[in-house]
Amino acid sequence: MFLEIKNLKKSYGEAGNRTEVLKGVSFSVEKGEICVLLGPSGSGKSTLLNIIGGIDTGDEGYVSINGEKTEDMKEKALTQYRRKHLGYVFQMYNLIPNLSVKENIEVGAYLSDKPLDINDLLHTLGLYEHRHKLPNQLSGGQQQRTAIGRAIIKNPDILLCDEPTGALDFHTSKEILKLIEDINQKYGSTVIMVTHNDALKEMAHRVIKFRDGNIRKDYKNETRIPVEELDW
Amino acid sequence: MKKTKNPLRKRLFRELKADFGKYIALFLFMVATIGFVSGFLVAAGSMQKTFDESFDKYNIEDGHFVLKEEASDSLIEEIEKKQIEIYSDYYVEEDVDTNGDSTRDGTLRIFGEREEINKVCVLSGELPKTGDEIALDRVYMSNNKLKVGDTVSVAGKKLEICGIVALSDYSALFQDNSAMMFDANLFGVGVVINDTFEAFGEIHKSYSYGWKYDTEPKTEKEEKKKSDKIGEKLVLTAMQEGNEIEEFLPNYANRAIHFAGEDLGSDKPMMTVLLYVLIAIIGFVFAVTVNNTVEKEATVIGTLRASGYTKGEIFRHYITIPLVITFTAAIIGNILGYTVFEDVAKIMYQGSFSFTTYVTNWNEEAFVLTTVVPMIIVFIVIAFALGRKMSLSPLRFIRKDLDKKKKVKVIKLGKLPFLTRFRIRIILQNFTGYITLFIGILFAALLLMFGMIMPSLMESYGEDALKYKPCNYQYILYGPYEIENEQAEPYCVTNLKMQDDFYDEEEISIYGLQEDSKYYKEQLPENGVMVTSDMAEKYQLEEGDIINLQEEYEGKLYAFRVEKIFDYPTNLGIYMSMEAFAETFEFEDGYFNGYFSNEELTDSVLPEEQIVTHITDEELTRVSRQMDDSMGEMFGMVQVFAIVLFILLIYLLTKQILEKNAQSISMVKVLGYGNGEIAGLYIVASIWGVIISAILSLVFNTIFFQFLLRIFMNGYGGWFRLVISMEMYLQMFFLMLGTYLLVAFMQFLKIKKIPMSQALKNVE
Numbered sequence: 001m002f003l004e005i006k007n008l009k010k011s012y013g014e015a016g017n018r019t020e021v022l023k024g025v026s027f028s029v030e031k032g033e034i035c036v037l038l039g040p041s042g043s044g045k046s047t048l049l050n051i052i053g054g055i056d057t058g059d060e061g062y063v064s065i066n067g068e069k070t071e072d073m074k075e076k077a078l079t080q081y082r083r084k085h086l087g088y089v090f091q092m093y094n095l096i097p098n099l100s101v102k103e104n105i106e107v108g109a110y111l112s113d114k115p116l117d118i119n120d121l122l123h124t125l126g127l128y129e130h131r132h133k134l135p136n137q138l139s140g141g142q143q144q145r146t147a148i149g150r151a152i153i154k155n156p157d158i159l160l161c162d163e164p165t166g167a168l169d170f171h172t173s174k175e176i177l178k179l180i181e182d183i184n185q186k187y188g189s190t191v192i193m194v195t196h197n198d199a200l201k202e203m204a205h206r207v208i209k210f211r212d213g214n215i216r217k218d219y220k221n222e223t224r225i226p227v228e229e230l231d232w
Numbered sequence: 233m234k235k236t237k238n239p240l241r242k243r244l245f246r247e248l249k250a251d252f253g254k255y256i257a258l259f260l261f262m263v264a265t266i267g268f269v270s271g272f273l274v275a276a277g278s279m280q281k282t283f284d285e286s287f288d289k290y291n292i293e294d295g296h297f298v299l300k301e302e303a304s305d306s307l308i309e310e311i312e313k314k315q316i317e318i319y320s321d322y323y324v325e326e327d328v329d330t331n332g333d334s335t336r337d338g339t340l341r342i343f344g345e346r347e348e349i350n351k352v353c354v355l356s357g358e359l360p361k362t363g364d365e366i367a368l369d370r371v372y373m374s375n376n377k378l379k380v381g382d383t384v385s386v387a388g389k390k391l392e393i394c395g396i397v398a399l400s401d402y403s404a405l406f407q408d409n410s411a412m413m414f415d416a417n418l419f420g421v422g423v424v425i426n427d428t429f430e431a432f433g434e435i436h437k438s439y440s441y442g443w444k445y446d447t448e449p450k451t452e453k454e455e456k457k458k459s460d461k462i463g464e465k466l467v468l469t470a471m472q473e474g475n476e477i478e479e480f481l482p483n484y485a486n487r488a489i490h491f492a493g494e495d496l497g498s499d500k501p502m503m504t505v506l507l508y509v510l511i512a513i514i515g516f517v518f519a520v521t522v523n524n525t526v527e528k529e530a531t532v533i534g535t536l537r538a539s540g541y542t543k544g545e546i547f548r549h550y551i552t553i554p555l556v557i558t559f560t561a562a563i564i565g566n567i568l569g570y571t572v573f574e575d576v577a578k579i580m581y582q583g584s585f586s587f588t589t590y591v592t593n594w595n596e597e598a599f600v601l602t603t604v605v606p607m608i609i610v611f612i613v614i615a616f617a618l619g620r621k622m623s624l625s626p627l628r629f630i631r632k633d634l635d636k637k638k639k640v641k642v643i644k645l646g647k648l649p650f651l652t653r654f655r656i657r658i659i660l661q662n663f664t665g666y667i668t669l670f671i672g673i674l675f676a677a678l679l680l681m682f683g684m685i686m687p688s689l690m691e692s693y694g695e696d697a698l699k700y701k702p703c704n705y706q707y708i709l710y711g712p713y714e715i716e717n718e719q720a721e722p723y724c725v726t727n728l729k730m731q732d733d734f735y736d737e738e739e740i741s742i743y744g745l746q747e748d749s750k751y752y753k754e755q756l757p758e759n760g761v762m763v764t765s766d767m768a769e770k771y772q773l774e775e776g777d778i779i780n781l782q783e784e785y786e787g788k789l790y791a792f793r794v795e796k797i798f799d800y801p802t803n804l805g806i807y808m809s810m811e812a813f814a815e816t817f818e819f820e821d822g823y824f825n826g827y828f829s830n831e832e833l834t835d836s837v838l839p840e841e842q843i844v845t846h847i848t849d850e851e852l853t854r855v856s857r858q859m860d861d862s863m864g865e866m867f868g869m870v871q872v873f874a875i876v877l878f879i880l881l882i883y884l885l886t887k888q889i890l891e892k893n894a895q896s897i898s899m900v901k902v903l904g905y906g907n908g909e910i911a912g913l914y915i916v917a918s919i920w921g922v923i924i925s926a927i928l929s930l931v932f933n934t935i936f937f938q939f940l941l942r943i944f945m946n947g948y949g950g951w952f953r954l955v956i957s958m959e960m961y962l963q964m965f966f967l968m969l970g971t972y973l974l975v976a977f978m979q980f981l982k983i984k985k986i987p988m989s990q991a992l993k994n995v996e
Contacts, residue, residue, distance in 0.1 A: 050627055053538055055534075055537070055538045055625060055626040055627045055630070056625070056627050076542075079537075079540055079541075079542050079543075080540070081540075082537075082538060082539060082540040083539070083540025083541075084540070086538075086539070086540070087539065088535060088538045088539050090531075090535060090630065092531060094531045094532045094534070094535040094630075095532070096240075096243065096529075096532055098243050098246040098247065098250065099239065099240075099242060099243060099246075103239050103242055106239035107239050107240060107536065108539060109239075110237075110238050110239055110240075111539060111540045111541065147535075150539070151539065154539075154540075
């Protein structure tokens with residue numbers, strides 16, 4: 001088992017006014033899977049993603065990757081864990097405005113001892129022609145591709161995507177999803193993607209549906225379809 | 233595999249380019265500050281080294297004595313038994329006419345060829361070779377606008393100036409060692425060839441003999457002991473031979489030799505403190521800038537941290553520009569310090585003192601003080617400002633939740649008018665920004681205070697010194713000498729070195745007064761001593777405290793209990809009764825060694841030879857003049873610096889507040905508010921912030937300045953009482969407000985440019 005989440009609980013707020021965001025979530029993900037976490041706003045999926053990503057902590061339970069529990073890690077180890085194993089993609093691209101596309105991707109490459117070939121990746125991302133442009137010279141889709149490039153260049157074990165198409169139109173969203181699928185196939189990265197777009201479950205190997213901090217449904221998608229065929 | 237270089241580095245140059253105006257202003261400011269201080273420290277250090285080395289290099293005497301008549305061989309032989317070697321160093325003192333108008337333009341002390349001791353340093357031109365040539369001291373020449381090739385008339389004899397020289401034993405041109413200050417306009421020194429010297433005749437000749445010890449004394453105490461013995465022997469031998477001693481002056485007591493050296497380091501504490509205050513202010517501006525960049529780029533930082541960048545990597549990235557700018561400014565500042573600014577400082581010193589050939593020396597202390605320390609200050613200020621933020625989790629950055637404090641409940645503003653409530657809300661919303669603005673104003677006001685107050689302090693010191701002086705004439709005698717004069721009142725005085733943990737050793741006068749003194753109305757305490765108010769303020773003394781002093785040469789320690797503090801600004805003195813004085817210093821009852829008098833005691837009443845010195849108004853105001861001489865011009869520069877920095881700070885800080893509010897401003901515009909109304913809301917809110925900050929900064933800085941003054945005064949004897957008039961406060965306040973209004977006008981132009989579309993942008 002590659003990624004295991006066991007009885008994970010998390011709540012926010014002061015005593016007397018506490019909101020339980022995760023109410024004892026357990027599931028596991030196999031290496032190389034695309035796992036889509038589905039659910040409405042406030043269902044706890046982003047919180048779960050942040051805990052997996054080591055940027056937030058659970059109150060109870062644990063997250064384990066390759067047998068290493070994140071809760072046992074001190075801050076330094078947690079940073080190393082993120083550095084070695086994770087790539088992050090957010091809804092907002094969070095690119096560095098005064099670095100070019102290529103340089104933004106190099107920011108990710110710097111973190112790895114064995115980064116992917118940047119020119120090869122730029123071709124995969126469809127950004128080779130735009131590699132010298134600054135983020136403000138790009139479309140939203142191109143910016144998100146750059147953000148994915150920055151996350152994937154270090155060849156992470158897990159690519160965490162938080163609403164990666166949330167700010168994009170239909171066609172651009174499909175382009176991005178196609179890219180994520182390609183990366184999964186080409187580099188074998190495990191992808192955990194948070195979304196409230198129900199249609200995306202079709203592209204996943206694994207679908208976990210959330211509601212009010214609980215897993216409502218957790219199943220393997222035996223009839224997954226290519227991204228090109230997705231519609232919503 | 234080759235490790236990829238951190239690509240974030242590529243941002244640095246682009247950041248610099250993007251904010252070029254701001255960074256270049258800070259850079260130039262730093263270069264000027266560091267350059268000036270570095271130049272000053274290098275010049276002072278080099279001068280000090282030149283001065284210290286001159287003792288060996290020019291074989292400066294260990295002391296000299298002047299006899300009424302030429303010493304016999306037997307007298308010389310007898311004195312040399314005290315393990316010294318004696319050298320003739322005769323001189324004549326003659327009136328000089330420097331401009332050919334047949335009037336006296338001062339006095340020249342002229343020596344023959346000095347080849348053994350007190351050798352001459354030729355600064356320009358050459359030493360005299362013929363009978364009608366003279367080489368003169370540089371400072372005297374400069375003050376009298378003389379140059380090589382000019383002719384001066386000395387005792388009616390025309391002499392052409394063939395060289396500019398420094399006489400190694402006259403770095404300060406004291407004609408009379410008992411004079412408190414020297415006058416290099418009216419007194420100068422020079423050398424001629426021996427034939428010319430002899431031609432001046434005997435009338436104005438002084439038989440001066442310099443001595444060198446066979447074995448150099450190791451301590452001042454030993455030197456004093458040795459010279460005392462030489463003095464005793466000389467008195468005896470001269471008396472036996474029917475000769476008279478006109479002057480006996482060991483090296484350590486010779487002010488012409490030592491005064492310049494003592495003055496050299498006195499400005500250093502003030503200069504370095506000023507440098508550090510300025511660097512801390514620039515560090516603060518950097519910190520504010522970096523802090524704002526971090527806030528602006530919070531989501532990027534969060535993403536980088538989430539991707540595995542460490543806190544250290546992020547912190548190093550953001551601190552690199554300030555440190556690179558500081559380092560570059562320090563290096564360029566130092567280069568300018570060693571070239572341009574050193575000359576400025578050198579000219580400042582050389583205007584007063586006749587130093588031998590100046591050689592610029594590498595000064596590692598100055599380099600550390602002007603390079604390493606500024607880097608450390610900037611690092612600490614930024615680390616302090618960013619440290620807390622950097623420790624936040626990546627998630628907090630991603631959510632732009634960078635305030636550590638818990639969410640504050642909304643403050644109810646009751647029935648205040650709408651616009652007032654709106655402005656209060658603006659201030660509350662930007663509270664951190666206003667706190668930063670306050671700190672910025674606090675810094676700038678400190679600098680402004682420094683520039684404006686110091687000249688005024690010096691001026692009032694001079695006035696107070698004359699206003700509070702106990703009498704018009706104060707004489708110090710070699711020993712008791714009775715005179716008949718109703719105005720003259722005897723007193724005792726001696727000097728001891730104050731022992732204090734904070735200040736360098738300083739000479740303090742201890743007075744013994746008559747019980748019913750007409751010049752000091754204060755009732756003397758029966759036990760213990762009374763001290764002046766400035767003494768108490770400088771050394772933070774209270775009644776009941778014990779003060780420790782030490783005799784300079786014998787090392788004997790004295791402890792006095794402060795029984796009373798009395799008002800006497802500008803004076804650092806300890807007072808007791810004459811009886812207590814005699815008992816303390818083991819003199820016979822009735823001992824005295826001075827007179828206070830409101831009328832001048834002429835030679836017929838008090839012979840000149842009885843007088844060690846008489847304290848003039850010049851001496852009373854010496855501290856303020858000394859400071860004015862060395863720092864006067866600088867205070868004007870500091871004022872300009874302060875105002876420029878103040879404008880820069882206010883502009884940057886209020887700009888940040890405005891930028892943060894750009895969204896709200898454009899939203900208010902969308903609602904239909906005009907530019908004037910918006911300026912009325914946001915700028916008026918800032919005005920409140922500036923007014924409150926200005927008032928508070930004046931209050932806090934008055935307290936802080938008192939502390940700084942203690943550091944400044946470390947290099948100077950005496951004490952400046954910090955008195956700031958209401959007029960001065962008002963001047964500073966309105967200067968700050970005026971500066972802000974200028975910035976506000978620039979802000980108004982900026983507000984006009986904020987587009988309404990800003991309000992409609994996606995807000996995370």
